[in-house]
């Protein structure tokens with residue numbers, strides 16, 4: 001039997017819709033995997049009561065099927081579902097890494113990404129790899145059809161998760177179908193700035209690169225209090241703020257020493273709107289770890 005800790009992730013980071021992702025140092029799912037005749041899944045932890053244990057409906061089952069390796073799987077959720085923090089991806093990543101080790105399949109971390117993305121196809125309708133790539137490989141990742149480019153960044157972050165549920169499948173329906181060339185030009189500039197910031201471990205550049213005028217405004221409309229919480233984080237010293245993944249989590253980049261005041265400011269603003277929330281003072285961190 002193997003045990004894997006796979007981290008939550010934040011996809012898109014504003015300007016990198018369906019491409020950029022970052023592993024978060026916390027929270028994480030912890031998954032135990034043991035080879036078996038047929039796949040069975042047992043769930044525990046945050047929001048597990050809302051997640052089906054049927055292998056046909058759980059991302060863990062989809063990944064075991066894609067790898068043609070049935071297993072007894074026990075998932076302890078640290079990342080609640082429909083959070084915008086790659087909850088489904090954390091389980092998918094952990095199962096891919098766990099089965100690879102338990103069956104000694106010999107895949108590299110990058111080779112495991114498309115298998116784990118089959119879990120995302122099951123729950124969101126598309127095999128987007130921007131959450132599973134960082135959860136498996138760690139750091140900041142650029143996932144394209146050609147493969148994954150990974151950067152070992154360590155930018156300090158605050159992630160604020162309100163008690164609102166937004167399914168990724170629903171939030172993909174509000175994504176605009178087209179954009180003006182002028183918007184695309186601006187987005188390319190922002191995305192390039194963010195990548196430079198990750199390479200330099202520079203929170204100012206990363207924050208600038210998190211601006212986005214194409215996908216994020218449509219997603220922000222689904223999150224009560226978004227504009228106020230974003231403003232509060234910027235006033236408290238965030239270098240950039242955007243929707244994490246498909247939401248409702250909101251992510252802020254910052255200098256290390258600003259994490260605490262930013263977390264308090266975001267929580268206070270949500271509380272002022274009558275919305276319960278929790279904040280993680282985190283950073284770009286490691287990928288899935290085997291125990």
Ligand SMILES: Nc1ncnc2c1ncn2[C@@H]1O[C@H](COP(=O)(O)OP(=O)(O)O)[C@@H](O)[C@H]1O
Nearest residue numbers: 058059081082083084086087088091123167168
């Ligand atoms: N192992 C799993 N972990 C989390 N969610 C899962 C899992 N298996 C299936 N799901 C389903 O996936 C959906 C959550 O995924 P998603 O909307 O992408 O959330 P998130 O934004 O947190 O990744 C829920 O409908 C949940 O029931």
Ligand SMILES: N[C@@H](CCOP(=O)(O)O)C(=O)O
Nearest residue numbers: 011018084085086168245246
């Ligand atoms: N690129 C995807 C990312 C979804 O992330 P999640 O954490 O909300 O599942 C999208 O924006 O739809």
